[in-house]
Each structure stands twice: as structure tokens, then as C-alpha cells.
Amino acid sequence: MSFNFLYKPEILGKQYSVKEISFYEYKNVVKSIIETDALIVSEVFENFLKFLCPNLNNVTNLEKFLLLIKVRTLILGRNVEFVSNDVKIVYDVNNVFNFFNKKFPLFEYTFGNNNFKLSLPTTMLPKSDNIFDLVLDCIYSINDEVIQKDEKLEIINKLPALPIVDIYTKLIQYYNSVSIKIQHLDYTLTPFNDSFLSFTRSIYMYDLKNLYDLEYSLRRNLNLTSQDFNSLSLPECEIFLKNYQKEIETFNNQAAKVE
Amino acid sequence: MNEQPLNEILNKIKATETIKIYIPSLKADLDFKPLTLSQQRNIIDKISTTGYGLVDFFVNINDLIKLNCLSNFNSLNTIDRVNIIVSYRRQLSQQYGNIDLQKLLDKNKSIDLPDLKKTITTDRFSFEISAPSLVSDSKANSYLISTYKDEKQLLGGLMVNEICKFITKITVLDSNTEIDLTPQPSKNKWAIIENIESSHLKEVFNYINDIRNKEEEFVKFDDDKVDIGPELFIT
Numbered sequence: 001m002s003f004n005f006l007y008k009p010e011i012l013g014k015q016y017s018v019k020e021i022s023f024y025e026y027k028n029v030v031k032s033i034i035e036t037d038a039l040i041v042s043e044v045f046e047n048f049l050k051f052l053c054p055n056l057n058n059v060t061n062l063e064k065f066l067l068l069i070k071v072r073t074l075i076l077g078r079n080v081e082f083v084s085n086d087v088k089i090v091y092d093v094n095n096v097f098n099f100f101n102k103k104f105p106l107f108e109y110t111f112g113n114n115n116f117k118l119s120l121p122t123t124m125l126p127k128s129d130n131i132f133d134l135v136l137d138c139i140y141s142i143n144d145e146v147i148q149k150d151e152k153l154e155i156i157n158k159l160p161a162l163p164i165v166d167i168y169t170k171l172i173q174y175y176n177s178v179s180i181k182i183q184h185l186d187y188t189l190t191p192f193n194d195s196f197l198s199f200t201r202s203i204y205m206y207d208l209k210n211l212y213d214l215e216y217s218l219r220r221n222l223n224l225t226s227q228d229f230n231s232l233s234l235p236e237c238e239i240f241l242k243n244y245q246k247e248i249e250t251f252n253n254q255a256a257k258v259e
Numbered sequence: 260m261n262e263q264p265l266n267e268i269l270n271k272i273k274a275t276e277t278i279k280i281y282i283p284s285l286k287a288d289l290d291f292k293p294l295t296l297s298q299q300r301n302i303i304d305k306i307s308t309t310g311y312g313l314v315d316f317f318v319n320i321n322d323l324i325k326l327n328c329l330s331n332f333n334s335l336n337t338i339d340r341v342n343i344i345v346s347y348r349r350q351l352s353q354q355y356g357n358i359d360l361q362k363l364l365d366k367n368k369s370i371d372l373p374d375l376k377k378t379i380t381t382d383r384f385s386f387e388i389s390a391p392s393l394v395s396d397s398k399a400n401s402y403l404i405s406t407y408k409d410e411k412q413l414l415g416g417l418m419v420n421e422i423c424k425f426i427t428k429i430t431v432l433d434s435n436t437e438i439d440l441t442p443q444p445s446k447n448k449w450a451i452i453e454n455i456e457s458s459h460l461k462e463v464f465n466y467i468n469d470i471r472n473k474e475e476e477f478v479k480f481d482d483d484k485v486d487i488g489p490e491l492f493i494t
Contacts (some may be wrong), residue, residue, distance in 0.1 A: 114272060132300050145268040158269050161299035163351050163494045 009070040011063055013103050018052050018071060023215070023229045023237050025051070026075055030206050038194050041123035041201050058140075058148060060120040061102055062178065065196040069097045072203050075234050080203045082185055089184045093203055096189065097259040099180045106140055107174040109154040109167050112160060118171055120178070122149060124200070128193050131168040145243060218240055268453070276467045277329065280346040281368055282339045283477070284375060285331070292327040299492050306489045308481050310410045314400045315415075320344060321397040336375065336390040338470065341477040342367055344487055352494050355485050363480045370476055373469050379462040380432075384455065386463055387428035390470045395441070399424045404444035422460060423448045425467055429455075 007018045019175040021029075032044040049056055049064055052071060056064075073093060082089045106117040127133040136156065141145055147155060172192060179190035189195045214237055218224040221244055229237070279288040300321075307313060317340075324343055325332050335343075342364070349360040376389040391399070399420050405417045418419065423445065429438045440448050478485040 055402075132303055136296075142268070142272055147268065151268065153270065155272070156296040156300065158272055159296040160490065161294040161296055161347070161351055165494055166301075166352070 007070075007074060009067070011066045011070070011101060014063075016053055016067060017055075018067065018104055021052065021071065021075060023211075023232050023234050024226075025230075026206075026234050027208075027211050027215075030211065033201050033204055034208075038125055038197060042123065042194075042197050043196065045124050054214060057215055058122075058146065060122055060191070061124055061126060061196055062120050062191050065191075065200060066097055066101055066123055067092050068200050069203070072200075073097075076203075076206065082202070083183055091182065091184065096180065096182070096199070100178070100189075104178065107138075107171055110172065111162055111167075114159075115143055116167075117144075118167070121196060124154060125194055125195045126192055132164055134192075135162075135164055135167050135171065214238070214241060217244075267287055278346070281364065282331075282335065283342055283367065283370060283372055284336055284339050285334065289331060290308065290329040291324075291343070291346075292329065294323075294327070294350055294492075298323050298327075302489045302492045307328075310413045311445045312472050313488055314404055317369075318397055318400045318404070324393060333392065333394060335393045337393070337396055338372065338390055338474050338477065340393060341474045342398075343483060344491065348485070348491050348494075351492065355491075355494075357483045358480045358485060360485075361391065363472065363478075366480065369475070369478050373473060377466055381459040381462070381465065383432055384459050385430040385432060386426050387430075388425045388463055388466055389427055392423035395424055398445060399448075402449075413473055419449055421467055422452050422463060425463060425470075427454065430480070 005020045007020060008015055009018060010016075029044065029048055033041050035041060035044075045064070045068060049067065053067065056067075078092050079090050080092045080093055082091060106119050109116045109118060117140045118135070118138040121127070121134060121137050123137065127137060136152055139145060139152065142159075144154070175191065179188055181188045187195070187199070188201055211234075215229065218229075218237060218241060222240060224232075224237075224240070232240070276292075277290040278293050280291050281287070282289050302316070302319060305319060306312065307315065320340065324335065324340065328335065345360060345367070346364060348355065349364060353359060353361050374389070379386045379388060403413070403416050403420045407413045427439070427441050429440065429451070430436065431438070438451060440451065443451070459463070475484075478487060
């Protein structure tokens with residue numbers, strides 16, 4: 001029997017099934033986000049999300065952001081360390097999660113005979129330099145019919161022209177409250193720019209050297225194989241190493257007593 | 260809300276089937292398909308700050324009008340185009356700065372047009388000229404864009420291009436030779452026009468100015484004016 005553990009966090013009132021990430025997979029994410037180009041980092045996280053939740057469909061960047069925070073707390077815990085003005089700040093990422101994890105009604109706009117419901121952008125890196133693409137990305141439903149992402153291109157051929165600037169201005173105003181300023185860091189998180197992406201990148205960063213050291217210790221002392229690293233998560237690997245270190249310590253203490 | 264096949268969704272989008280647009284040269288309304296979101300996007304995507312921007316915009320708008328006009332496209336000219344553009348902009352929003360576009364469109368119905376065809380004779384030539392059709396306008400502008408890649412050259416080219424759009428036939432009076440420019444490729448038209456002394460073209464320029472000034476009337480309301488260009492569709 002093959003059984004894979006699925007984590008089921010509840011985000012904005014919806015339950016998601018999230019795969020557990022292995023040590024190797026996490027190591028690859030860390031390697032990939034060393035890159036600083038926002039477009040590449042956003043692709044990394046979009047692909048990572050597809051891997052974590054293959055059935056993820058028609059979700060906003062807020063839902064993606066919250067999912068990634070949840071997964072991060074599973075791998076590395078809830079605390080994240082930032083250095084601001086030479087001061088080390090330990091921040092609980094659950095503050096961000098709890099702030100954003102609240103349902104809100106969608107923005108509605110009526111033009112001509114059509115009623116549009118607009119949600120938040122769907123991509124981790126919103127198309128903020130092109131308001132046309134941004135508005136289109138945010139269209140959730142037209143006349144109560146939910147529009148799938150791959151249908152949007154076909155639909156704009158049929159849709160009448162729209163007062164895009166007016167929609168964009170009102171959309172931004174409406175979702176103005178969906179943003180939080182992390183005071184200690186003087187950093188504002190909002191779904192309409194790359195702040196979700198930058199924050200996600202910073203909370204997923206991990207010292208690669210530590211990962212290699214951990215892998216080496218477990219291979220050297222516990223004979224773990226590549227297959228093991230592909231099935232064990234980082235927290236599990238850390239537990240193994242801690243238990244091994246405890247064993248060694250106990251062994252050394254006993255040996256000292258005998259001497 | 261439930262997920263439905265795309266066709267059903269498309270059927271539920273309540274798009275107006277046709278809109279009526281007043282065509283000054285015909286003194287009548289013609290049926291047009293409404294501007295779609297993708298057409299609006301294409302216009303906006305091509306916003307450019309170069310000298311080609313407006314020329315390119317007119318080529319795109321002519322293509323769009325051809326696609327959306329349900330009859331008589333070949334009879335439309337550049338004066339009609341101004342009213343079509345304002346009508347499409349009205350579809351998006353009635354207000355443009357201080358201008359109520361509906362009032363502007365209503366006012367435009369009472370504008371009298373000058374002769375749309377004319378013959379001008381000098382001591383050596385006779386020119387048959389007319390307000391350019393959208394077909395000849397596109398042809399000339401496309402040639403201009405593809406030939407003059409350098410913006411500095413473009414300015415000089417614009418003048419010859421304007422004349423090429425307006426002159427349909429030249430008669431050389433000495434030899435009584437008629438040259439029909441309409442079927443000529445743009446390259447030949449340019450070569451012919453560039454060989455005519457400017458002094459013979461003075462009246463042609465005056466006619467061009469008359470037509471362009473008339474086009475301006477269609478965007479003016481009191482002391483305000485609608486700026487024609489791709490930015491008009493960002494609202």
C-alpha cells in the first residue's frame with residue numbers, strides 16, 4: 001500500500017490538501033530562490049505550489065501566499081529572523097497568516113448589462129505595470145459565471161470594451177484594507193505588488209551550508225541514502241540528527257562514568 | 260456559482276450586437292460591431308511616444324473599423340473616422356474631461372462638409388483630389404512606416420504621404436496625359452509626387468488643410484477638444 005501524508009490547512013474558509021515536502025525538495029527550493037530575479041522566483045513558487053497542491057485552480061495570490069506561509073511553518077517553524085538596522089528581529093509569520101486569513105466579499109463592478117466580480121490577482125508576481133492585464137487577471141466572474149484562467153483570452157474577444165482605469169482605481173481602493181504593515185521592518189504586504197513574493201522568498205531562505213552539513217551528518221552517521229532524503233522531511237531529518245546526538249551524548253556520559 | 264462550459268458563459272455575456280454610428284460623409288447612421296475588450300487592449304498595447312505612434316494608431320484603427328463596420332467600409336473617409344473614434348470612446352464613458360461626448364456627437368450631425376472631391380488646375384497640371392478613404396489612408400501610412408525607419412526622415416515623409424493620400428489623378432496638360440494614382444503602388448505614387456514642383460501643389464495643400472481642419476471640428480466642443488490617439492481608450 002502506498003500512502004502519502006497530506007496536510008489539510010484551512011485558508012479563507014476553504015480546505016486544501018497539501019503534500020508533505022521532502023528534504024530534497026526543500027533543498028531544491030532553497031537553491032532555486034537564491035536567484036533574485038522576481039520573475040524567476042515567482043515561477044519557482046508557482047511550480048512549487050503546483051507540486052504541493054496539484055489540483056490548485058482559480059486561486060488568488062493571497063490564497064497562494066497563505067498556503068506558502070502554512071507550508072513554511074511546517075518545515076521551519078513559525079519564527080523568522082530578520083535583521084533591520086543591525087537589530088535582529090524574530091517575527092512570528094503566523095501574525096501575517098492570521099491577519100490575511102479572513103474572508104471578504106468580492107469587488108463588484110457593473111458596466112452596461114454585465115456584472116463583474118473581481119478578486120485579487122492570481123499570480124505571485126502581479127502584472128502591476130499593465131493595468132489592463134491586472135484587471136483582466138482579477139476578473140473572477142461575469143454575470144455570476146465563474147471564469148477560468150485559461151478561458152479569459154477567449155472571453156476578452158467577446159467582452160465589450162471596458163473603462164479599465166475606473167475599474168482599476170476602484171478595485172485598488174476596495175481592497176485597500178487587504179494589506180498589513182510589519183512595523184518593525186517598515187514593510188507593507190499587499191496583493192497588488194511583489195511584496196508577497198519578496199516576503200515568501202525571505203521566509204523560505206535557509207542557509208544552504210546548514211542543509212549540506214545536516215545531510216552529510218545523517219549520511220555519515222546514520223547511513224541515510226538518497227531515497228531516504230527523498231522521503232523524509234527536513235523536520236524529520238532534524239529529529240533523526242538530534243536523536244543521534246542524544247544517543248552519542250548518553251553513550252559518552254556512560255563511558256565517562258565507567259572510566 | 261457553478262462552473263459551466265465556455266460557450267454557455269460567452270452566451271451569458273450581454274454584449275450589444277450592433278451600435279449605430281453617424282457617418283458624416285453619408286449623412287446617415289451605419290451599423291458597427293461594438294468595440295471589444297481585445298480590440299481596446301490592442302489599441303492600448305500599441306501606445307508609443309515615437310513619431311510613428313499616431314500613424315500606427317490610425318493604421319490599427321482603420322483595420323478595426325474594417326473589421327467592425329457591417330457595410331460600406333470602402334466609402335468611409337478620414338473625416339468619418341474621427342466621428343467613429345469618438346463614438347467608440349463614447350461607448351466606454353460619456354465624459355471626456357469637460358466634454359459630454361454624447362453632446363459632441365449630436366453637435367457633429369450638424370456639421371457641413373466641404374466638397375469631398377475637387378479638381379485643381381495649375382498652368383501645367385490638373386489634379387483630381389479627394390478626402391482620403393480609409394483604404395488609401397492605410398495603404399499610404401503602412402508604406403510610410405515600413406519605408407521610413409528613421410524618425411528624422413519621417414517628418415519629411417509625412418508631407419509627401421499626405422499629398423499621396425489626397426491626389427487620385429494627375430493630368431499633365433501639355434501632353435494631355437492622365438495618370439491614375441489609385442491603382443499605383445505607394446512607391447510609384449511617391450516617385451510621381453516628388454517630381455512635381457511644390458508651387459503646383461499649393462492649392463492641394465490648401466485643400467488638405469481644409470479637410471484636416473474639418474476633421475478637427477468633429478473633436479471640438481466649445482473651448483475643449485478631444486485628443487485623438489490610443490490614450491483615448493484608456494479610461
